[in-house]
Amino acid sequence: MNIGIIVFPGSNCDRDCAHVVSAVMGQSAHLIWHQDKSVQGMDAIILPGGFSYGDYLRTGSIARFSPIMEAIIEFANRGGLVLGICNGFQILLEAGLLPGAMLRNTGLSFICEDAYVRVENADTPFSNQCEAGQVLNLPIAHAEGNYYTDPVTLSALQANAQIVFRYCDKEGKCTTASNPNGSIDNIAGIRNAQGNVLGLMPHPERCAEAIFNNQDGHCIFDSMLAALRGHTPLPA
Amino acid sequence: MKAKVYITLKDGIHDPQGRAVQQSLHTLGFEAVQDVRVGKCLEIELQDMEKEAAEIFLKSMCQKLLANMVIEDFRYEIVST
Numbered sequence: 001m002n003i004g005i006i007v008f009p010g011s012n013c014d015r016d017c018a019h020v021v022s023a024v025m026g027q028s029a030h031l032i033w034h035q036d037k038s039v040q041g042m043d044a045i046i047l048p049g050g051f052s053y054g055d056y057l058r059t060g061s062i063a064r065f066s067p068i069m070e071a072i073i074e075f076a077n078r079g080g081l082v083l084g085i086c087n088g089f090q091i092l093l094e095a096g097l098l099p100g101a102m103l104r105n106t107g108l109s110f111i112c113e114d115a116y117v118r119v120e121n122a123d124t125p126f127s128n129q130c131e132a133g134q135v136l137n138l139p140i141a142h143a144e145g146n147y148y149t150d151p152v153t154l155s156a157l158q159a160n161a162q163i164v165f166r167y168c169d170k171e172g173k174c175t176t177a178s179n180p181n182g183s184i185d186n187i188a189g190i191r192n193a194q195g196n197v198l199g200l201m202p203h204p205e206r207c208a209e210a211i212f213n214n215q216d217g218h219c220i221f222d223s224m225l226a227a228l229r230g231h232t233p234l235p236a
Numbered sequence: 237m238k239a240k241v242y243i244t245l246k247d248g249i250h251d252p253q254g255r256a257v258q259q260s261l262h263t264l265g266f267e268a269v270q271d272v273r274v275g276k277c278l279e280i281e282l283q284d285m286e287k288e289a290a291e292i293f294l295k296s297m298c299q300k301l302l303a304n305m306v307i308e309d310f311r312y313e314i315v316s317t
Contacts, residue, residue, distance in 0.1 A: 058304055065301070094304070101306035108252050148249065148307055182250070 001027045001228050004042035006072070006088075008034045008063045013049035013085065013205060020205045021046075025221050034066035043228050044081035045072055047088025049141070049203060059102055059144045060090035069095055081125050081224060082197045086142055089189070089199030098192055098199050099157070100149035106182030110143040114214075115180050117188045117202055118168040121161045124191050125227030126198040129219045135172045136165075136216040138202035140180060145201040147183040147190075157190060165189035165200055237282050239294055241312045243303045244275035278302060290314055 003021045007014045018029035032039065034052075039045055052063035063069070069091075076082045076097050084092040092098045105111060114137050122132040130136070149157070157163050165188040169178040174186040181201075189200030204217025245251050251273050258272040280297075282290055291312070298310040 057302070061301060061304070099306075101304050103249065103307060104252055106250070106252050108256055150306070182252075 001043045001225060002030060002041055003027055003044050003046060004030045004032045004039050005046045005048055006034060006068055007031050007048075008050065008052035008066060008091075010052045010054055010063075011048050011050035011087070013087075013203065016203075016205045017046050017048045017085070020208045020217075020221060024209050024218070025225060027225070032068060034063065034068045037067050037071055039068070039071045039075050039080075042075070042080070044083065044224055045075060047072075047082070047084040047091050048205075049086030049088060052087055052091065055087075055144070058094070060087060060092075060094040063087075063091045064094035073097060076192075076197050079194065079196050081227065083126060083220075083224065084197075084199040085203055085205065086140075086145075086201055089201055090144065092197060092199045097197050098190055099153050100147055100190070102144045103146040103148050103182070104144055105142070105146050105180070108143075110141070111145070111180050112139075112141040113180070114138065115140045115188070115202060116168050116170055116172075116178065117165040117200075118172045118174060119164070120166055121164045121191075123161075124164055124195055124198065124223070126191070126220055126223050127164055128226055129222040133172060135168060135170065136202075136219070137207070137214060138204055138216055139206045140202050142181070142201055145181040145183065147181075147187045147201075149184060154184060157187075158185070160193055162190050162193065163187055164191050164198060165202070237284050237290060237314060237317045239280045239282055239290065239312055239314050241278040241280060241294060241298060241302055241310060242275060243278070243298075243308050243310050245273060246307060246309050249307050284317065287314055287317070 021029035207214040208217040254272040303310040
């Protein structure tokens with residue numbers, strides 16, 4: 001499979017993602033510069049974490065207008081798989097590919113720690129190799145991960161099973177204490193209504209191989225591959 | 237001509253930054269402070285044009301980039317022509 005990883009000025013998890021895609025998953029990773037205008041030939045796209053454009057104005061707000069974004073929106077609208085991790089999630093929100101917005105963490109601090117998340121929906125191209133209710137331990141590293149959306153949109157997210165990951169405790173209980181950043185409804189990751197675009201704040205690429213003593217992130221990449229293998233190729 | 241754009245969080249959106257500033261003001265003895273909301277002010281230099289045309293530009297800039305309409309409101313004023 002050909003997986004495109006978009007490199008914005010200030011991306012800093014692009015090479016980690018490329019490493020997981022190639023060395024761990026055995027697929028072809030293609031780093032795509034944000035000034036490029038095409039994602040042709042790619043089976044899936046990853047928007048990596050980092051601080052695109054220094055987080056100026058709002059996280060993701062300037063990257064959202066990079067030339068490559070038009071191609072990514074078009075790719076997503078045709079049903080292509082798009083995974084946004086951390087800053088990539090923020091860019092997807094700004095681009096309108098996912099609903100809602102990010103606020104500063106409730107505690108104001110940049111949080112860099114492991115967080116437990118519960119798989120709320122295991123029937124997505126990004127979670128089909130997980131089990132519903134499974135608890136994953138994934139690292140988070142962000143200052144703006146406090147997901148917010150209006151009550152009407154939140155109800156729609158809940159009703160359509162678009163909430164894929166929620167912060168929880170070790171036992172899988174979603175409590176206020178297990179919510180690291182104040183996200184509404186403990187949301188850690190959501191998908192779009194069509195199901196082919198996912199954004200999440202935790203970093204699965206940082207825990208996807210044995211050397212880290214934590215491979216909980218592996219199932220997300222595994223799920224994408226399983227989905228792509230059973231997927232009809234996109235029309236050219 | 238010069239314009240000022242103010243971006244503020246919508247009412248009801250929790251502003252932890254504002255709360256931290258408020259607490260700091262209280263620590264300094266400004267106990268009369270009842271609430272603080274932190275926003276942004278952008279000073280924009282525009283090429284000269286009719287005021288109405290400038291306002292259309294400013295509104296469009298706010299909606300497209302400067303404000304995130306999910307969480308923020310905006311207002312603008314033309315401060316010199």
